[in-house]
Amino acid sequence: MNQKVEQSDAMGIWHDIPHGSVVLACEGISKSFGVTRAVSGASIQVNVGELVGVVGHNGAGKSTLLRVVGGLVRPDDGALIVGPQALGQGGYRPKQARALGVRSVHQELSLCSNLTIAEAAILASRDAGRGFRWRRGAAFQLSVIFHEIFPDASFSPRSVIASLSIADRQMIEIATAVLCSPNEQLTCLVLDEPTSSLDADSTSALYRWLRKAARERTFGVLVSTHRLDEVMRELDRVYVMTNGKIVGEKWMNNCTQEELVALMRRLTAEDEVGDAVQPATEQIARDGVAAAGREGQRRSGRIRFSDFDGEGLRGVTLEVNSGEIVGLGGLEGQGQRSIVKAVSRASRWWLFHRRARASLVIEGKVACISGDRLNEGVFKYWDLNWNISVSVMREVARLGLVRPRLERRLSERWLQMLAIKGRTRTPILALSGGTQQKVLVARALATDADVLVLNDPTRGVDEATKQEIHNILRREAERGVGILWYSTENAELEKCDRIYIMRDQKVFTSLAGGESKGRDIEREIIHASFGSKSLPIDGKT
Amino acid sequence: MMRMNWLLGRRRDVGRSGGADTTGALAVLSGKRWLPALVGAFVVWILTAVIAGHGLLGTLQEGLLVAGLLVVVGIGELFVITAGNGNIDLSIPYVMTLTAYLTSSVMNGRNSALPVSILIALAVGCAVGLVNACVIMVFQVPPLIATLAVGFIVDTVVLLRQQTGGVGSASPILVKFMSARVIGLPIFGVAILAVGVAAHFVLQRSAFGRAVQAVGQSREAARLVQLRPRLVTLEAYVVCGLCASLDGLLLNGYAGGPSLDMASTYQLGAIAVVVLGGSLIGGGKSNVAGVWAASLFLTFLVTLVAVTSAAAGVQDIVEGGVIVGVLALVASH
Numbered sequence: 001m002n003q004k005v006e007q008s009d010a011m012g013i014w015h016d017i018p019h020g021s022v023v024l025a026c027e028g029i030s031k032s033f034g035v036t037r038a039v040s041g042a043s044i045q046v047n048v049g050e051l052v053g054v055v056g057h058n059g060a061g062k063s064t065l066l067r068v069v070g071g072l073v074r075p076d077d078g079a080l081i082v083g084p085q086a087l088g089q090g091g092y093r094p095k096q097a098r099a100l101g102v103r104s105v106h107q108e109l110s111l112c113s114n115l116t117i118a119e120a121a122i123l124a125s126r127d128a129g130r131g132f133r134w135r136r137g138a139a140f141q142l143s144v145i146f147h148e149i150f151p152d153a154s155f156s157p158r159s160v161i162a163s164l165s166i167a168d169r170q171m172i173e174i175a176t177a178v179l180c181s182p183n184e185q186l187t188c189l190v191l192d193e194p195t196s197s198l199d200a201d202s203t204s205a206l207y208r209w210l211r212k213a214a215r216e217r218t219f220g221v222l223v224s225t226h227r228l229d230e231v232m233r234e235l236d237r238v239y240v241m242t243n244g245k246i247v248g249e250k251w252m253n254n255c256t257q258e259e260l261v262a263l264m265r266r267l268t269a270e271d272e273v274g275d276a277v278q279p280a281t282e283q284i285a286r287d288g289v290a291a292a293g294r295e296g297q298r299r300s301g302r303i304r305f306s307d308f309d310g311e312g313l314r315g316v317t318l319e320v321n322s323g324e325i326v327g328l329g330g331l332e333g334q335g336q337r338s339i340v341k342a343v344s345r346a347s348r349w350w351l352f353h354r355r356a357r358a359s360l361v362i363e364g365k366v367a368c369i370s371g372d373r374l375n376e377g378v379f380k381y382w383d384l385n386w387n388i389s390v391s392v393m394r395e396v397a398r399l400g401l402v403r404p405r406l407e408r409r410l411s412e413r414w415l416q417m418l419a420i421k422g423r424t425r426t427p428i429l430a431l432s433g434g435t436q437q438k439v440l441v442a443r444a445l446a447t448d449a450d451v452l453v454l455n456d457p458t459r460g461v462d463e464a465t466k467q468e469i470h471n472i473l474r475r476e477a478e479r480g481v482g483i484l485w486y487s488t489e490n491a492e493l494e495k496c497d498r499i500y501i502m503r504d505q506k507v508f509t510s511l512a513g514g515e516s517k518g519r520d521i522e523r524e525i526i527h528a529s530f531g532s533k534s535l536p537i538d539g540k541t
Numbered sequence: 542m543m544r545m546n547w548l549l550g551r552r553r554d555v556g557r558s559g560g561a562d563t564t565g566a567l568a569v570l571s572g573k574r575w576l577p578a579l580v581g582a583f584v585v586w587i588l589t590a591v592i593a594g595h596g597l598l599g600t601l602q603e604g605l606l607v608a609g610l611l612v613v614v615g616i617g618e619l620f621v622i623t624a625g626n627g628n629i630d631l632s633i634p635y636v637m638t639l640t641a642y643l644t645s646s647v648m649n650g651r652n653s654a655l656p657v658s659i660l661i662a663l664a665v666g667c668a669v670g671l672v673n674a675c676v677i678m679v680f681q682v683p684p685l686i687a688t689l690a691v692g693f694i695v696d697t698v699v700l701l702r703q704q705t706g707g708v709g710s711a712s713p714i715l716v717k718f719m720s721a722r723v724i725g726l727p728i729f730g731v732a733i734l735a736v737g738v739a740a741h742f743v744l745q746r747s748a749f750g751r752a753v754q755a756v757g758q759s760r761e762a763a764r765l766v767q768l769r770p771r772l773v774t775l776e777a778y779v780v781c782g783l784c785a786s787l788d789g790l791l792l793n794g795y796a797g798g799p800s801l802d803m804a805s806t807y808q809l810g811a812i813a814v815v816v817l818g819g820s821l822i823g824g825g826k827s828n829v830a831g832v833w834a835a836s837l838f839l840t841f842l843v844t845l846v847a848v849t850s851a852a853a854g855v856q857d858i859v860e861g862g863v864i865v866g867v868l869a870l871v872a873s874h
Binding site for chain 1: 769
């Protein structure tokens with residue numbers, strides 16, 4: 001706790017408050033999910049009439065911080081102060097947040113999709129409509145505030161939420177969030193990525209209204225966004241987050257976009273841990289390869305998308321060659337997962353494969369590893385033995401029956417090769433998340449695949465294990481395996497030979513990888529994924 | 542029965558420490574989820590023998606036979622339930638009845654027609670299994686409703702069949718197979734024991750069985766290891782249909798001839814033995830030994846309650862209470 005306060009003192013967050021009175025402040029907020037520390041020691045404050053931003057790349061902790069402020073997530077540590085009221089340790093509940101006038105618009109749109117707009121409005125504010133004709137009352141109240149915010153847009157209160165376009169849903173969501181009865185007072189409006197699906201006109205309308213209403217109704221606005229040009233144009237002040245920490249506070253009147261990008265660059269975790277781990281894992285890697293006697297066996301696998309349109313993608317063209325590690329980067333939800341899905345589906349169904357033959361060619365055996373261990377990874381009732389051998393049933397079975405000794409020998413060999421702490425009979429859920437992930441890697445490698453498809457495989461995995469997995473992947477690539485790797489961490493994409501940056505279900509650009517020559521690939525990735533036109537990818541160094 | 546708790550209560554610690562450092566036979570047994578059902582079967586067997594006065598062996602002889610019939614459909618249901626995702630088959634009794642009627646009229650007391658009727662049984666089971674799976678997957682109907690609806694359709698076919706055609710009777714060989722005994726043990730019961738062992742191997746050791754379990758635990762994960770969840774589920778329904786139709790043939794042999802409600806107790810019975818035996822109703826974890834133990838337990842329990850001269854209402858209450866008690870024991874570890 002002490003440390004955190006010192007840290008923020010050093011950055012001057014708590015001193016030289018610019019103007020106005022504080023409507024909301026957080027002090028030393030920390031929150032972990034399992035081994036992942038989403039937010040650590042974050043301190044922010046929002047003043048009356050001020051538009052404050054939180055920026056940072058994927059997984060920097062923006063959403064978690066905003067959810068703590070909105071009362072949806074209770075912090076492990078830290079204090080919240082809303083208006084005059086100090087809430088002390090442990091945050092508050094959504095209901096309490098509402099009572100104090102803190103309203104949130106969430107990144108994942110949260111309106112019930114089976115309700116009509118009027119019904120959704122009444123859920124957001126019970127006082128909006130009364131009596132027998134409550135729907136009409138709610139619709140009227142909502143349309144007043146809606147047209148105040150978005151004068152050029154319109155909606156029909158009887159349409160069902162599910163039938164709306166994503167942009168309309170976003171606008172309705174914003175309008176319902178600020179819907180107040182006369183005796184309610186907004187203190188702070190928290191918006192998580194409110195403009196990600198809005199067009200330019202609605203976006204500027206929203207900010208115009210926020211600016212005006214925040215002054216007139218005396219509330220503060222806390223907003224997270226990925227669009228830096230918007231940040232520069234519309235906000236007063238931003239906090240820059242990296243790896244769950246607030247690494248800087250910038251006033252937009254004397255700051256350039258370059259400075260923000262430089263701050264957002266992740267302090268890569270290898271700087272802290274990596275070097276110590278490296279030698280040990282190298283050793284394991286060498287021993288492992290020797291033990292398996294697989295050095296001589298070359299593999300050769302390729303993936304080629306050419307103007308591929310399935311899975312919601314729009315004309316994707318990309319290529320993974322034998323021996324190459326190809327990264328998929330960019331902001332989350334830009335189509336990376338669809339690419340991974342397309343490959344996995346095409347490899348399972350020859351029919352699909354044939355239909356898509358022209359646009360998606362896969363050569364060689366495919367194995368997939370997902371970072372969503374609980375849903376797409378482990379078989380929870382099984383031990384390590386069965387969890388590994390499930391991918392190679394054909395190899396360990398004779399006449400349709402599994403040979404237990406063959407099976408166990410295979411699993412033991414892989415446990416040894418990847419230095420997995422655990423025995424064949426250990427239930428998989430008894431292991432830590434990182435170790436479970438290594439078992440999944442073992443399962444994929446056991447198939448002796450020519451192509452590896454990775455869906456954010458190191459999600460929630462500790463640094464040391466991450467390093468080990470990176471080394472294993474590099475080793476596989478050296479054998480000729482083609483690897484397609486989607487990662488939400490830019491630091492990880494540095495390990496790739498080539499990186500495709502996705503935007504809007506398309507490949508936006510591709511970057512050459514490689515850590516050499518003192519390039520700052522991370523910065524290039526951030527540039528490309530935010531992709532504002534005023535900031536060309538120079539790659540000068 | 543609650544006295545067994547001391548014996549069973551250690552499961553959690555064992556699991557946490559990796560399962561390796563078990564001490565003694567008790568600890569080994571404590572990991573077996575079929576144990577409550579087996580102990581229950583044993584207790585009820587002795588009680589039944591004492592009260593009914595048929596002797597231990599006599600009770601066991603009859604019990605093995607009746608329980609064997611329940612085991613077959615229990616194993617079929619086990620495959621479907623293990624495939625997870627709410628899969629369940631409620632068409633079992635109707636398939637049994639239909640098969641009984643069809644094969645009975647084909648056999649009509651002749652041994653020569655037995656092979657044909659076995660083929661008919663296989664065809665019926667296969668067809669109903671396919672239809673079940675198709676209704677569930679193509680029309681996205683929840684399994685609970687889809688299989689019941691298919692069952693009702695099959696039931697209507699039975700009614701039409703019963704109104705138009707002759708009933709016929711089972712072939713003498715089949716009847717003989719159901720009633721013959723070797724050194725006091727019913728051949729049929731022993732044969733079903735072998736079927737149980739085979740089913741265990743299929744579920745635990747075959748690629749298909751592993752696939753069924755994998756799909757039951759996580760469809761997505763199964764997909765990523767190149768399994769095809771929908772195909773695996775379809776196969777499970779076909780296995781269940783085949784079990785049901787073959788059991789219909791056997792039941793026909795046991796009863797001598799078909800009747801409309803001959804299989805009605807198998808509706809809940811098939812599901813009950815799966816759950817009582819310690820398999821998970823949510824899928825992913827199966828236990829064939831448990832199906833056997835639970836079938837014996839249920840069979841003896843029904844016999845016991847029937848031989849006591851208690852009122853019908855009291856009988857049902859006792860039966861239900863005991864089942865709930867055993868389930869609570871199973872769930873407690």
